[in-house]
Every structure is written in structure tokens, then in C-alpha cells.
Amino acid sequence: MTTFTAINLVKRPAGGPITKELFEIVEKEMPTVGEGQFLVKQNHMSLDPAMFGWMSPDTNSYIPPVELGSVMRSSGIGEIVESNHPKFNVGDRVMGMMGWQQYFLSDGQGLNKVEAPLPDEAILSVFALPGITASQGYFNVGKPKKGETIIVTGAAGSVGSIVGQLAKADGLHVIGVVGNDEKADWIVNTLGFDAAINYKTDDLDAQLAKAAPNGIDMFFENTAGPIQSLIVDRMNAHGRVMVCGLIADYSKEVPSPGPSWVSVLKRRLTIQGFTMPDHYAQVPELIGKLTPYVMAGKVKHRSHVLEGLESAIEGLNLFFTGANKGKLIVKL
Ligand SMILES: NC(=O)c1ccc[n+]([C@@H]2O[C@H](COP(=O)([O-])OP(=O)(O)OC[C@H]3O[C@@H](n4cnc5c(N)ncnc54)[C@H](OP(=O)(O)O)[C@@H]3O)[C@@H](O)[C@H]2O)c1
Structure with missing residues (x-):
């Protein structure tokens, strides 16, 4: 059986640093790609301060909290490795909410193709x-x-x-x-x-x-x-x-x-x-x-890249200490 790693949120933070106890690292069975579906190998995940809100129990916010026991929410970029979808092909680069996991099975909803010939880090740091x-x-x-x-x-x-x-x-x-x-x-x-x-x-x-x-x-x-x-x-x-x-x-x-x-x-x-x-409907305009x-060279950026899925957990604390130098990204 081939498996991949995912991280579920199992406990809500109660103030203080983010620790491993809030999460459960699980091995999942590689899914079968059905008709109209494709499988993405996620290569880079974005870490965002919004995650603190998503982990909290607050249901009166702009987005519901992550349910306990489910994969931690995040956006990322990956490459399609298997496809039975008419519009998404093997080798296409896609971006969207894929969560803290190495692979993501999709029917295309909520994922967009990344056409710009820029590295994942530049896309996540500037154009995302x-x-x-x-x-x-x-x-x-x-x-x-x-x-x-x-x-x-x-x-x-x-x-x-x-x-x-x-x-x-x-x-x-x-x-x-x-x-x-x-x-x-x-x-x-x-x-x-x-x-x-x-x-x-x-x-x-x-x-x-x-x-x-x-x-x-x-x-x-x-x-x-x-x-x-x-x-x-x-x-x-x-x-x-x-x-x-x-x-x-x-x-x-x-x-x-x-x-x-x-x-x-x-x-x-x-x-x-x-x-x-x-404002997601306005993304093309924005x-x-x-x-x-950016084309005129007026927007520089720096990315702070952590290595490996599990680095996401304690990586979140860098937002609070200010130790992140630029956009926090996890390379899978
Ligand atoms: N409204 C939206 O839709 C939306 C979307 C994206 C992001 N945001 C918000 O935008 C803000 C910036 O997000 P980002 O992704 O660009 O993160 P970021 O600025 O790259 O990282 C967070 C930074 O906040 C600073 N910080 C941490 N604790 C602080 C404190 N007690 N007082 C003052 N500064 C503190 C730290 O920098 P220093 O070393 O300078 O302290 C830290 O590096 C966050 O509040 C985030 O929630 C909102």
C-alpha cells in the first residue's frame, strides 16, 4: 500500500506557542483517481497568520474554523501527477486550498492553473x-x-x-x-x-x-x-x-x-x-x-522557506516572534 503524510488539527490553541500536541501526523492511503478527478503532488505550502483564526473555535468570523480531526487548512502549489479530468493534465501546475498534506485529490473546484513562468516561492510571496x-x-x-x-x-x-x-x-x-x-x-x-x-x-x-x-x-x-x-x-x-x-x-x-x-x-x-x-471574485482585477x-521591478520580495511538512507546526510561531524574514513557505 502506498501512503502519504497529512497533518490533522486535533486540539485548539489556548494562547501561547503552537505545539505538536495540537496536531496529529497521519499516514493516508494514496487515493484512486476517479473519473473527472486528478491527483496533485503538493510542492510548496503557504503559512499565514490567518491560520490562528482558522484553528480557533470562533464560528462568528469570515470563514468557519477547521474541524477537529480534519486536515489543517492551507493554500499551496503543486503538480498534477495523475489525471482523469478533461481540463487538467498531468504536469499542470495548480494552486489552491490543499491543506497540510503531501497529495490532494481534486475535481478541479477551487484550484487554478498557474501559468506564469515563475518559481512557486515567487507566486506564493507576491501573486497569491x-x-x-x-x-x-x-x-x-x-x-x-x-x-x-x-x-x-x-x-x-x-x-x-x-x-x-x-x-x-x-x-x-x-x-x-x-x-x-x-x-x-x-x-x-x-x-x-x-x-x-x-x-x-x-x-x-x-x-x-x-x-x-x-x-x-x-x-x-x-x-x-x-x-x-x-x-x-x-x-x-x-x-x-x-x-x-x-x-x-x-x-x-x-x-x-x-x-x-x-x-x-x-x-x-x-x-x-x-x-x-x-474579494476572491476580484482577484483577476487585483x-x-x-x-x-512587479514587471517594472518595483515590488521586491523575500521568501522564508521551511523544509518538510512537519516544519509547518512550529513554523507558525515565527509569525509571533517576528523571526520570519518575508513570506513563510513550507517546501514539501
Ligand atoms: N485581511 C486579510 O484578508 C488578510 C490577508 C492576509 C494577511 N492578513 C493579515 O496581515 C498581517 C500580515 O500578514 P503576513 O502574512 O504579511 O505576515 P508577516 O507580516 O509576514 O508576519 C507577521 C509579522 O507580524 C509581526 N508581529 C508579530 N507579533 C507582533 C506584535 N505583537 N506587534 C507587532 N508586530 C508583530 C512580526 O514582524 P516584526 O518582526 O516586524 O514584529 C511578524 O513577522 C497579519 O495580521 C495577517 O493576519 C490579512
Whole structure:
């Protein structure tokens, strides 16, 4: 009997680091490929902070939790190794939600062919969730104008780094908030941000004043944390806050208090949360907006690749420690 490895979620995290006890590593029998089906060998999986939400018991979110005892949810890229499907052939590269497993049996629903002649890492780092999220938040929610000031938290991350580079290319003044000096150096000296603030240092308000002498028009929020309210207090009239992620709160039972509503009122701010499942129909349009920037060499990325399916488990903790340098990917 030929088998493959999969990882099931068996317990929900209760705060603190992600550990092996939450998962069960199982050997599954290789499926028979029926009529209208094909078998994908997954080669690269994306790890995403959204997984913390998917593992939680919260049923009142934008997507249902992963059921206990089932394969952990994730997106990835693989190659078709067997096919009885008229539209998908052996050798085709496909992308979609395949979960934490080496092989995936599909009827084609939810999987898309990857035609671009780019490595899997580049697709997952730019043209998959990071790029479409950055484009939706920056263009459609933020409605940027040349000359404005934007601040991006999680600025060296996969989403934040793309947002900052789009804004720089559009002629905005771009400030990034990061958690260490290496990331501060990377976003300024490699990506071209105008300024970086390390949120783990002192005098954040003084640093904000220096980096944003004309106030802040757009705030692309990926993290939450104490700098959030300081940023909102420095926003200009009719500023826009794009609430993309709040990673500092993902493992807390009680989220941090939000910014002052007095600032929201006085500056007539628009605050909008968004999650990508609402916008999957717009993916072609979002990729269409992003692609010219990438083609012009204005969007650089870095991928942080872990080796082997099981590395996904403890790899998730890198999001919380900030030890991920760029898009977290697991190579199978
Ligand atoms: N709305 C959507 O549809 C959508 C889609 C994709 C992603 N997201 C969200 O976007 C955010 C970024 O995602 P990503 O995939 O690009 O991850 P990422 O930024 O590559 O990685 C997460 C980063 O968050 C920072 N971080 C961790 N704990 C923090 C804390 N307590 N305070 C401040 N920063 C902290 C760390 O960077 P430092 O070293 O700089 O601290 C870490 O590297 C996440 O919140 C994610 O949930 C939302």
C-alpha cells in the first residue's frame, strides 16, 4: 500500500506557542483517481497568520474554523501527477486550498492553473494572498493619492512590504513599522521606504512626529499593538485606516483597547476592515493592478522557506516572534 503524510488539527490553541500536541501526523492511503478527478503532488505550502483564526473555535468570523480531526487548512502549489479530468493534465501546475498534506485529490473546484513562468516561492510571496491583499487594501480600501503619507505596520512582512512598495512607486511618503533593526534596514535601504520605526524601541510618538512631519493620511494596519493609537492620533482630516490584520491580538483572550474615538471624530476618519474571501471574485482585477508594478521591478520580495511538512507546526510561531524574514513557505 502506498501512503502519504497529512497533518490533522486535533486540539485548539489556548494562547501561547503552537505545539505538536495540537496536531496529529497521519499516514493516508494514496487515493484512486476517479473519473473527472486528478491527483496533485503538493510542492510548496503557504503559512499565514490567518491560520490562528482558522484553528480557533470562533464560528462568528469570515470563514468557519477547521474541524477537529480534519486536515489543517492551507493554500499551496503543486503538480498534477495523475489525471482523469478533461481540463487538467498531468504536469499542470495548480494552486489552491490543499491543506497540510503531501497529495490532494481534486475535481478541479477551487484550484487554478498557474501559468506564469515563475518559481512557486515567487507566486506564493507576491501573486497569491500577499499581493491580492496588499492590492485590495491599498488601492480599493485606501484610495491613495500622490503626495500623501502612508504608514504600514508589519512593514517587512509579506503583505506590508508590498503595500509600502506600491505606495512608494505611486509617489507617497512611506513609513514602515517593524520589530527589529534588520527589518528596518531592509525596508529603507532595499525596498526604498522613506522611514522605519522599530516599535520595540522608546519614544514612539516622537519617532512618529519625525517620520511624518505632515501627519498621516493612510494607515495600513497589520499588527495592532501600542503604536496603533499613537498613529491614529497623528492622522490628518479624512484619513483612511485599512484594517488588514491584528496579529498582536491573535493569541490574546481579550484584545487590546482600540484607539480613541475622539480622534476618529475630530479627524473624520474612515476605518475599514477587510478580509480577502469577500474579494476572491476580484482577484483577476487585483492581479491586473499589481502586475505592472512587479514587471517594472518595483515590488521586491523575500521568501522564508521551511523544509518538510512537519516544519509547518512550529513554523507558525515565527509569525509571533517576528523571526520570519518575508513570506513563510513550507517546501514539501
Ligand atoms: N485581511 C486579510 O484578508 C488578510 C490577508 C492576509 C494577511 N492578513 C493579515 O496581515 C498581517 C500580515 O500578514 P503576513 O502574512 O504579511 O505576515 P508577516 O507580516 O509576514 O508576519 C507577521 C509579522 O507580524 C509581526 N508581529 C508579530 N507579533 C507582533 C506584535 N505583537 N506587534 C507587532 N508586530 C508583530 C512580526 O514582524 P516584526 O518582526 O516586524 O514584529 C511578524 O513577522 C497579519 O495580521 C495577517 O493576519 C490579512
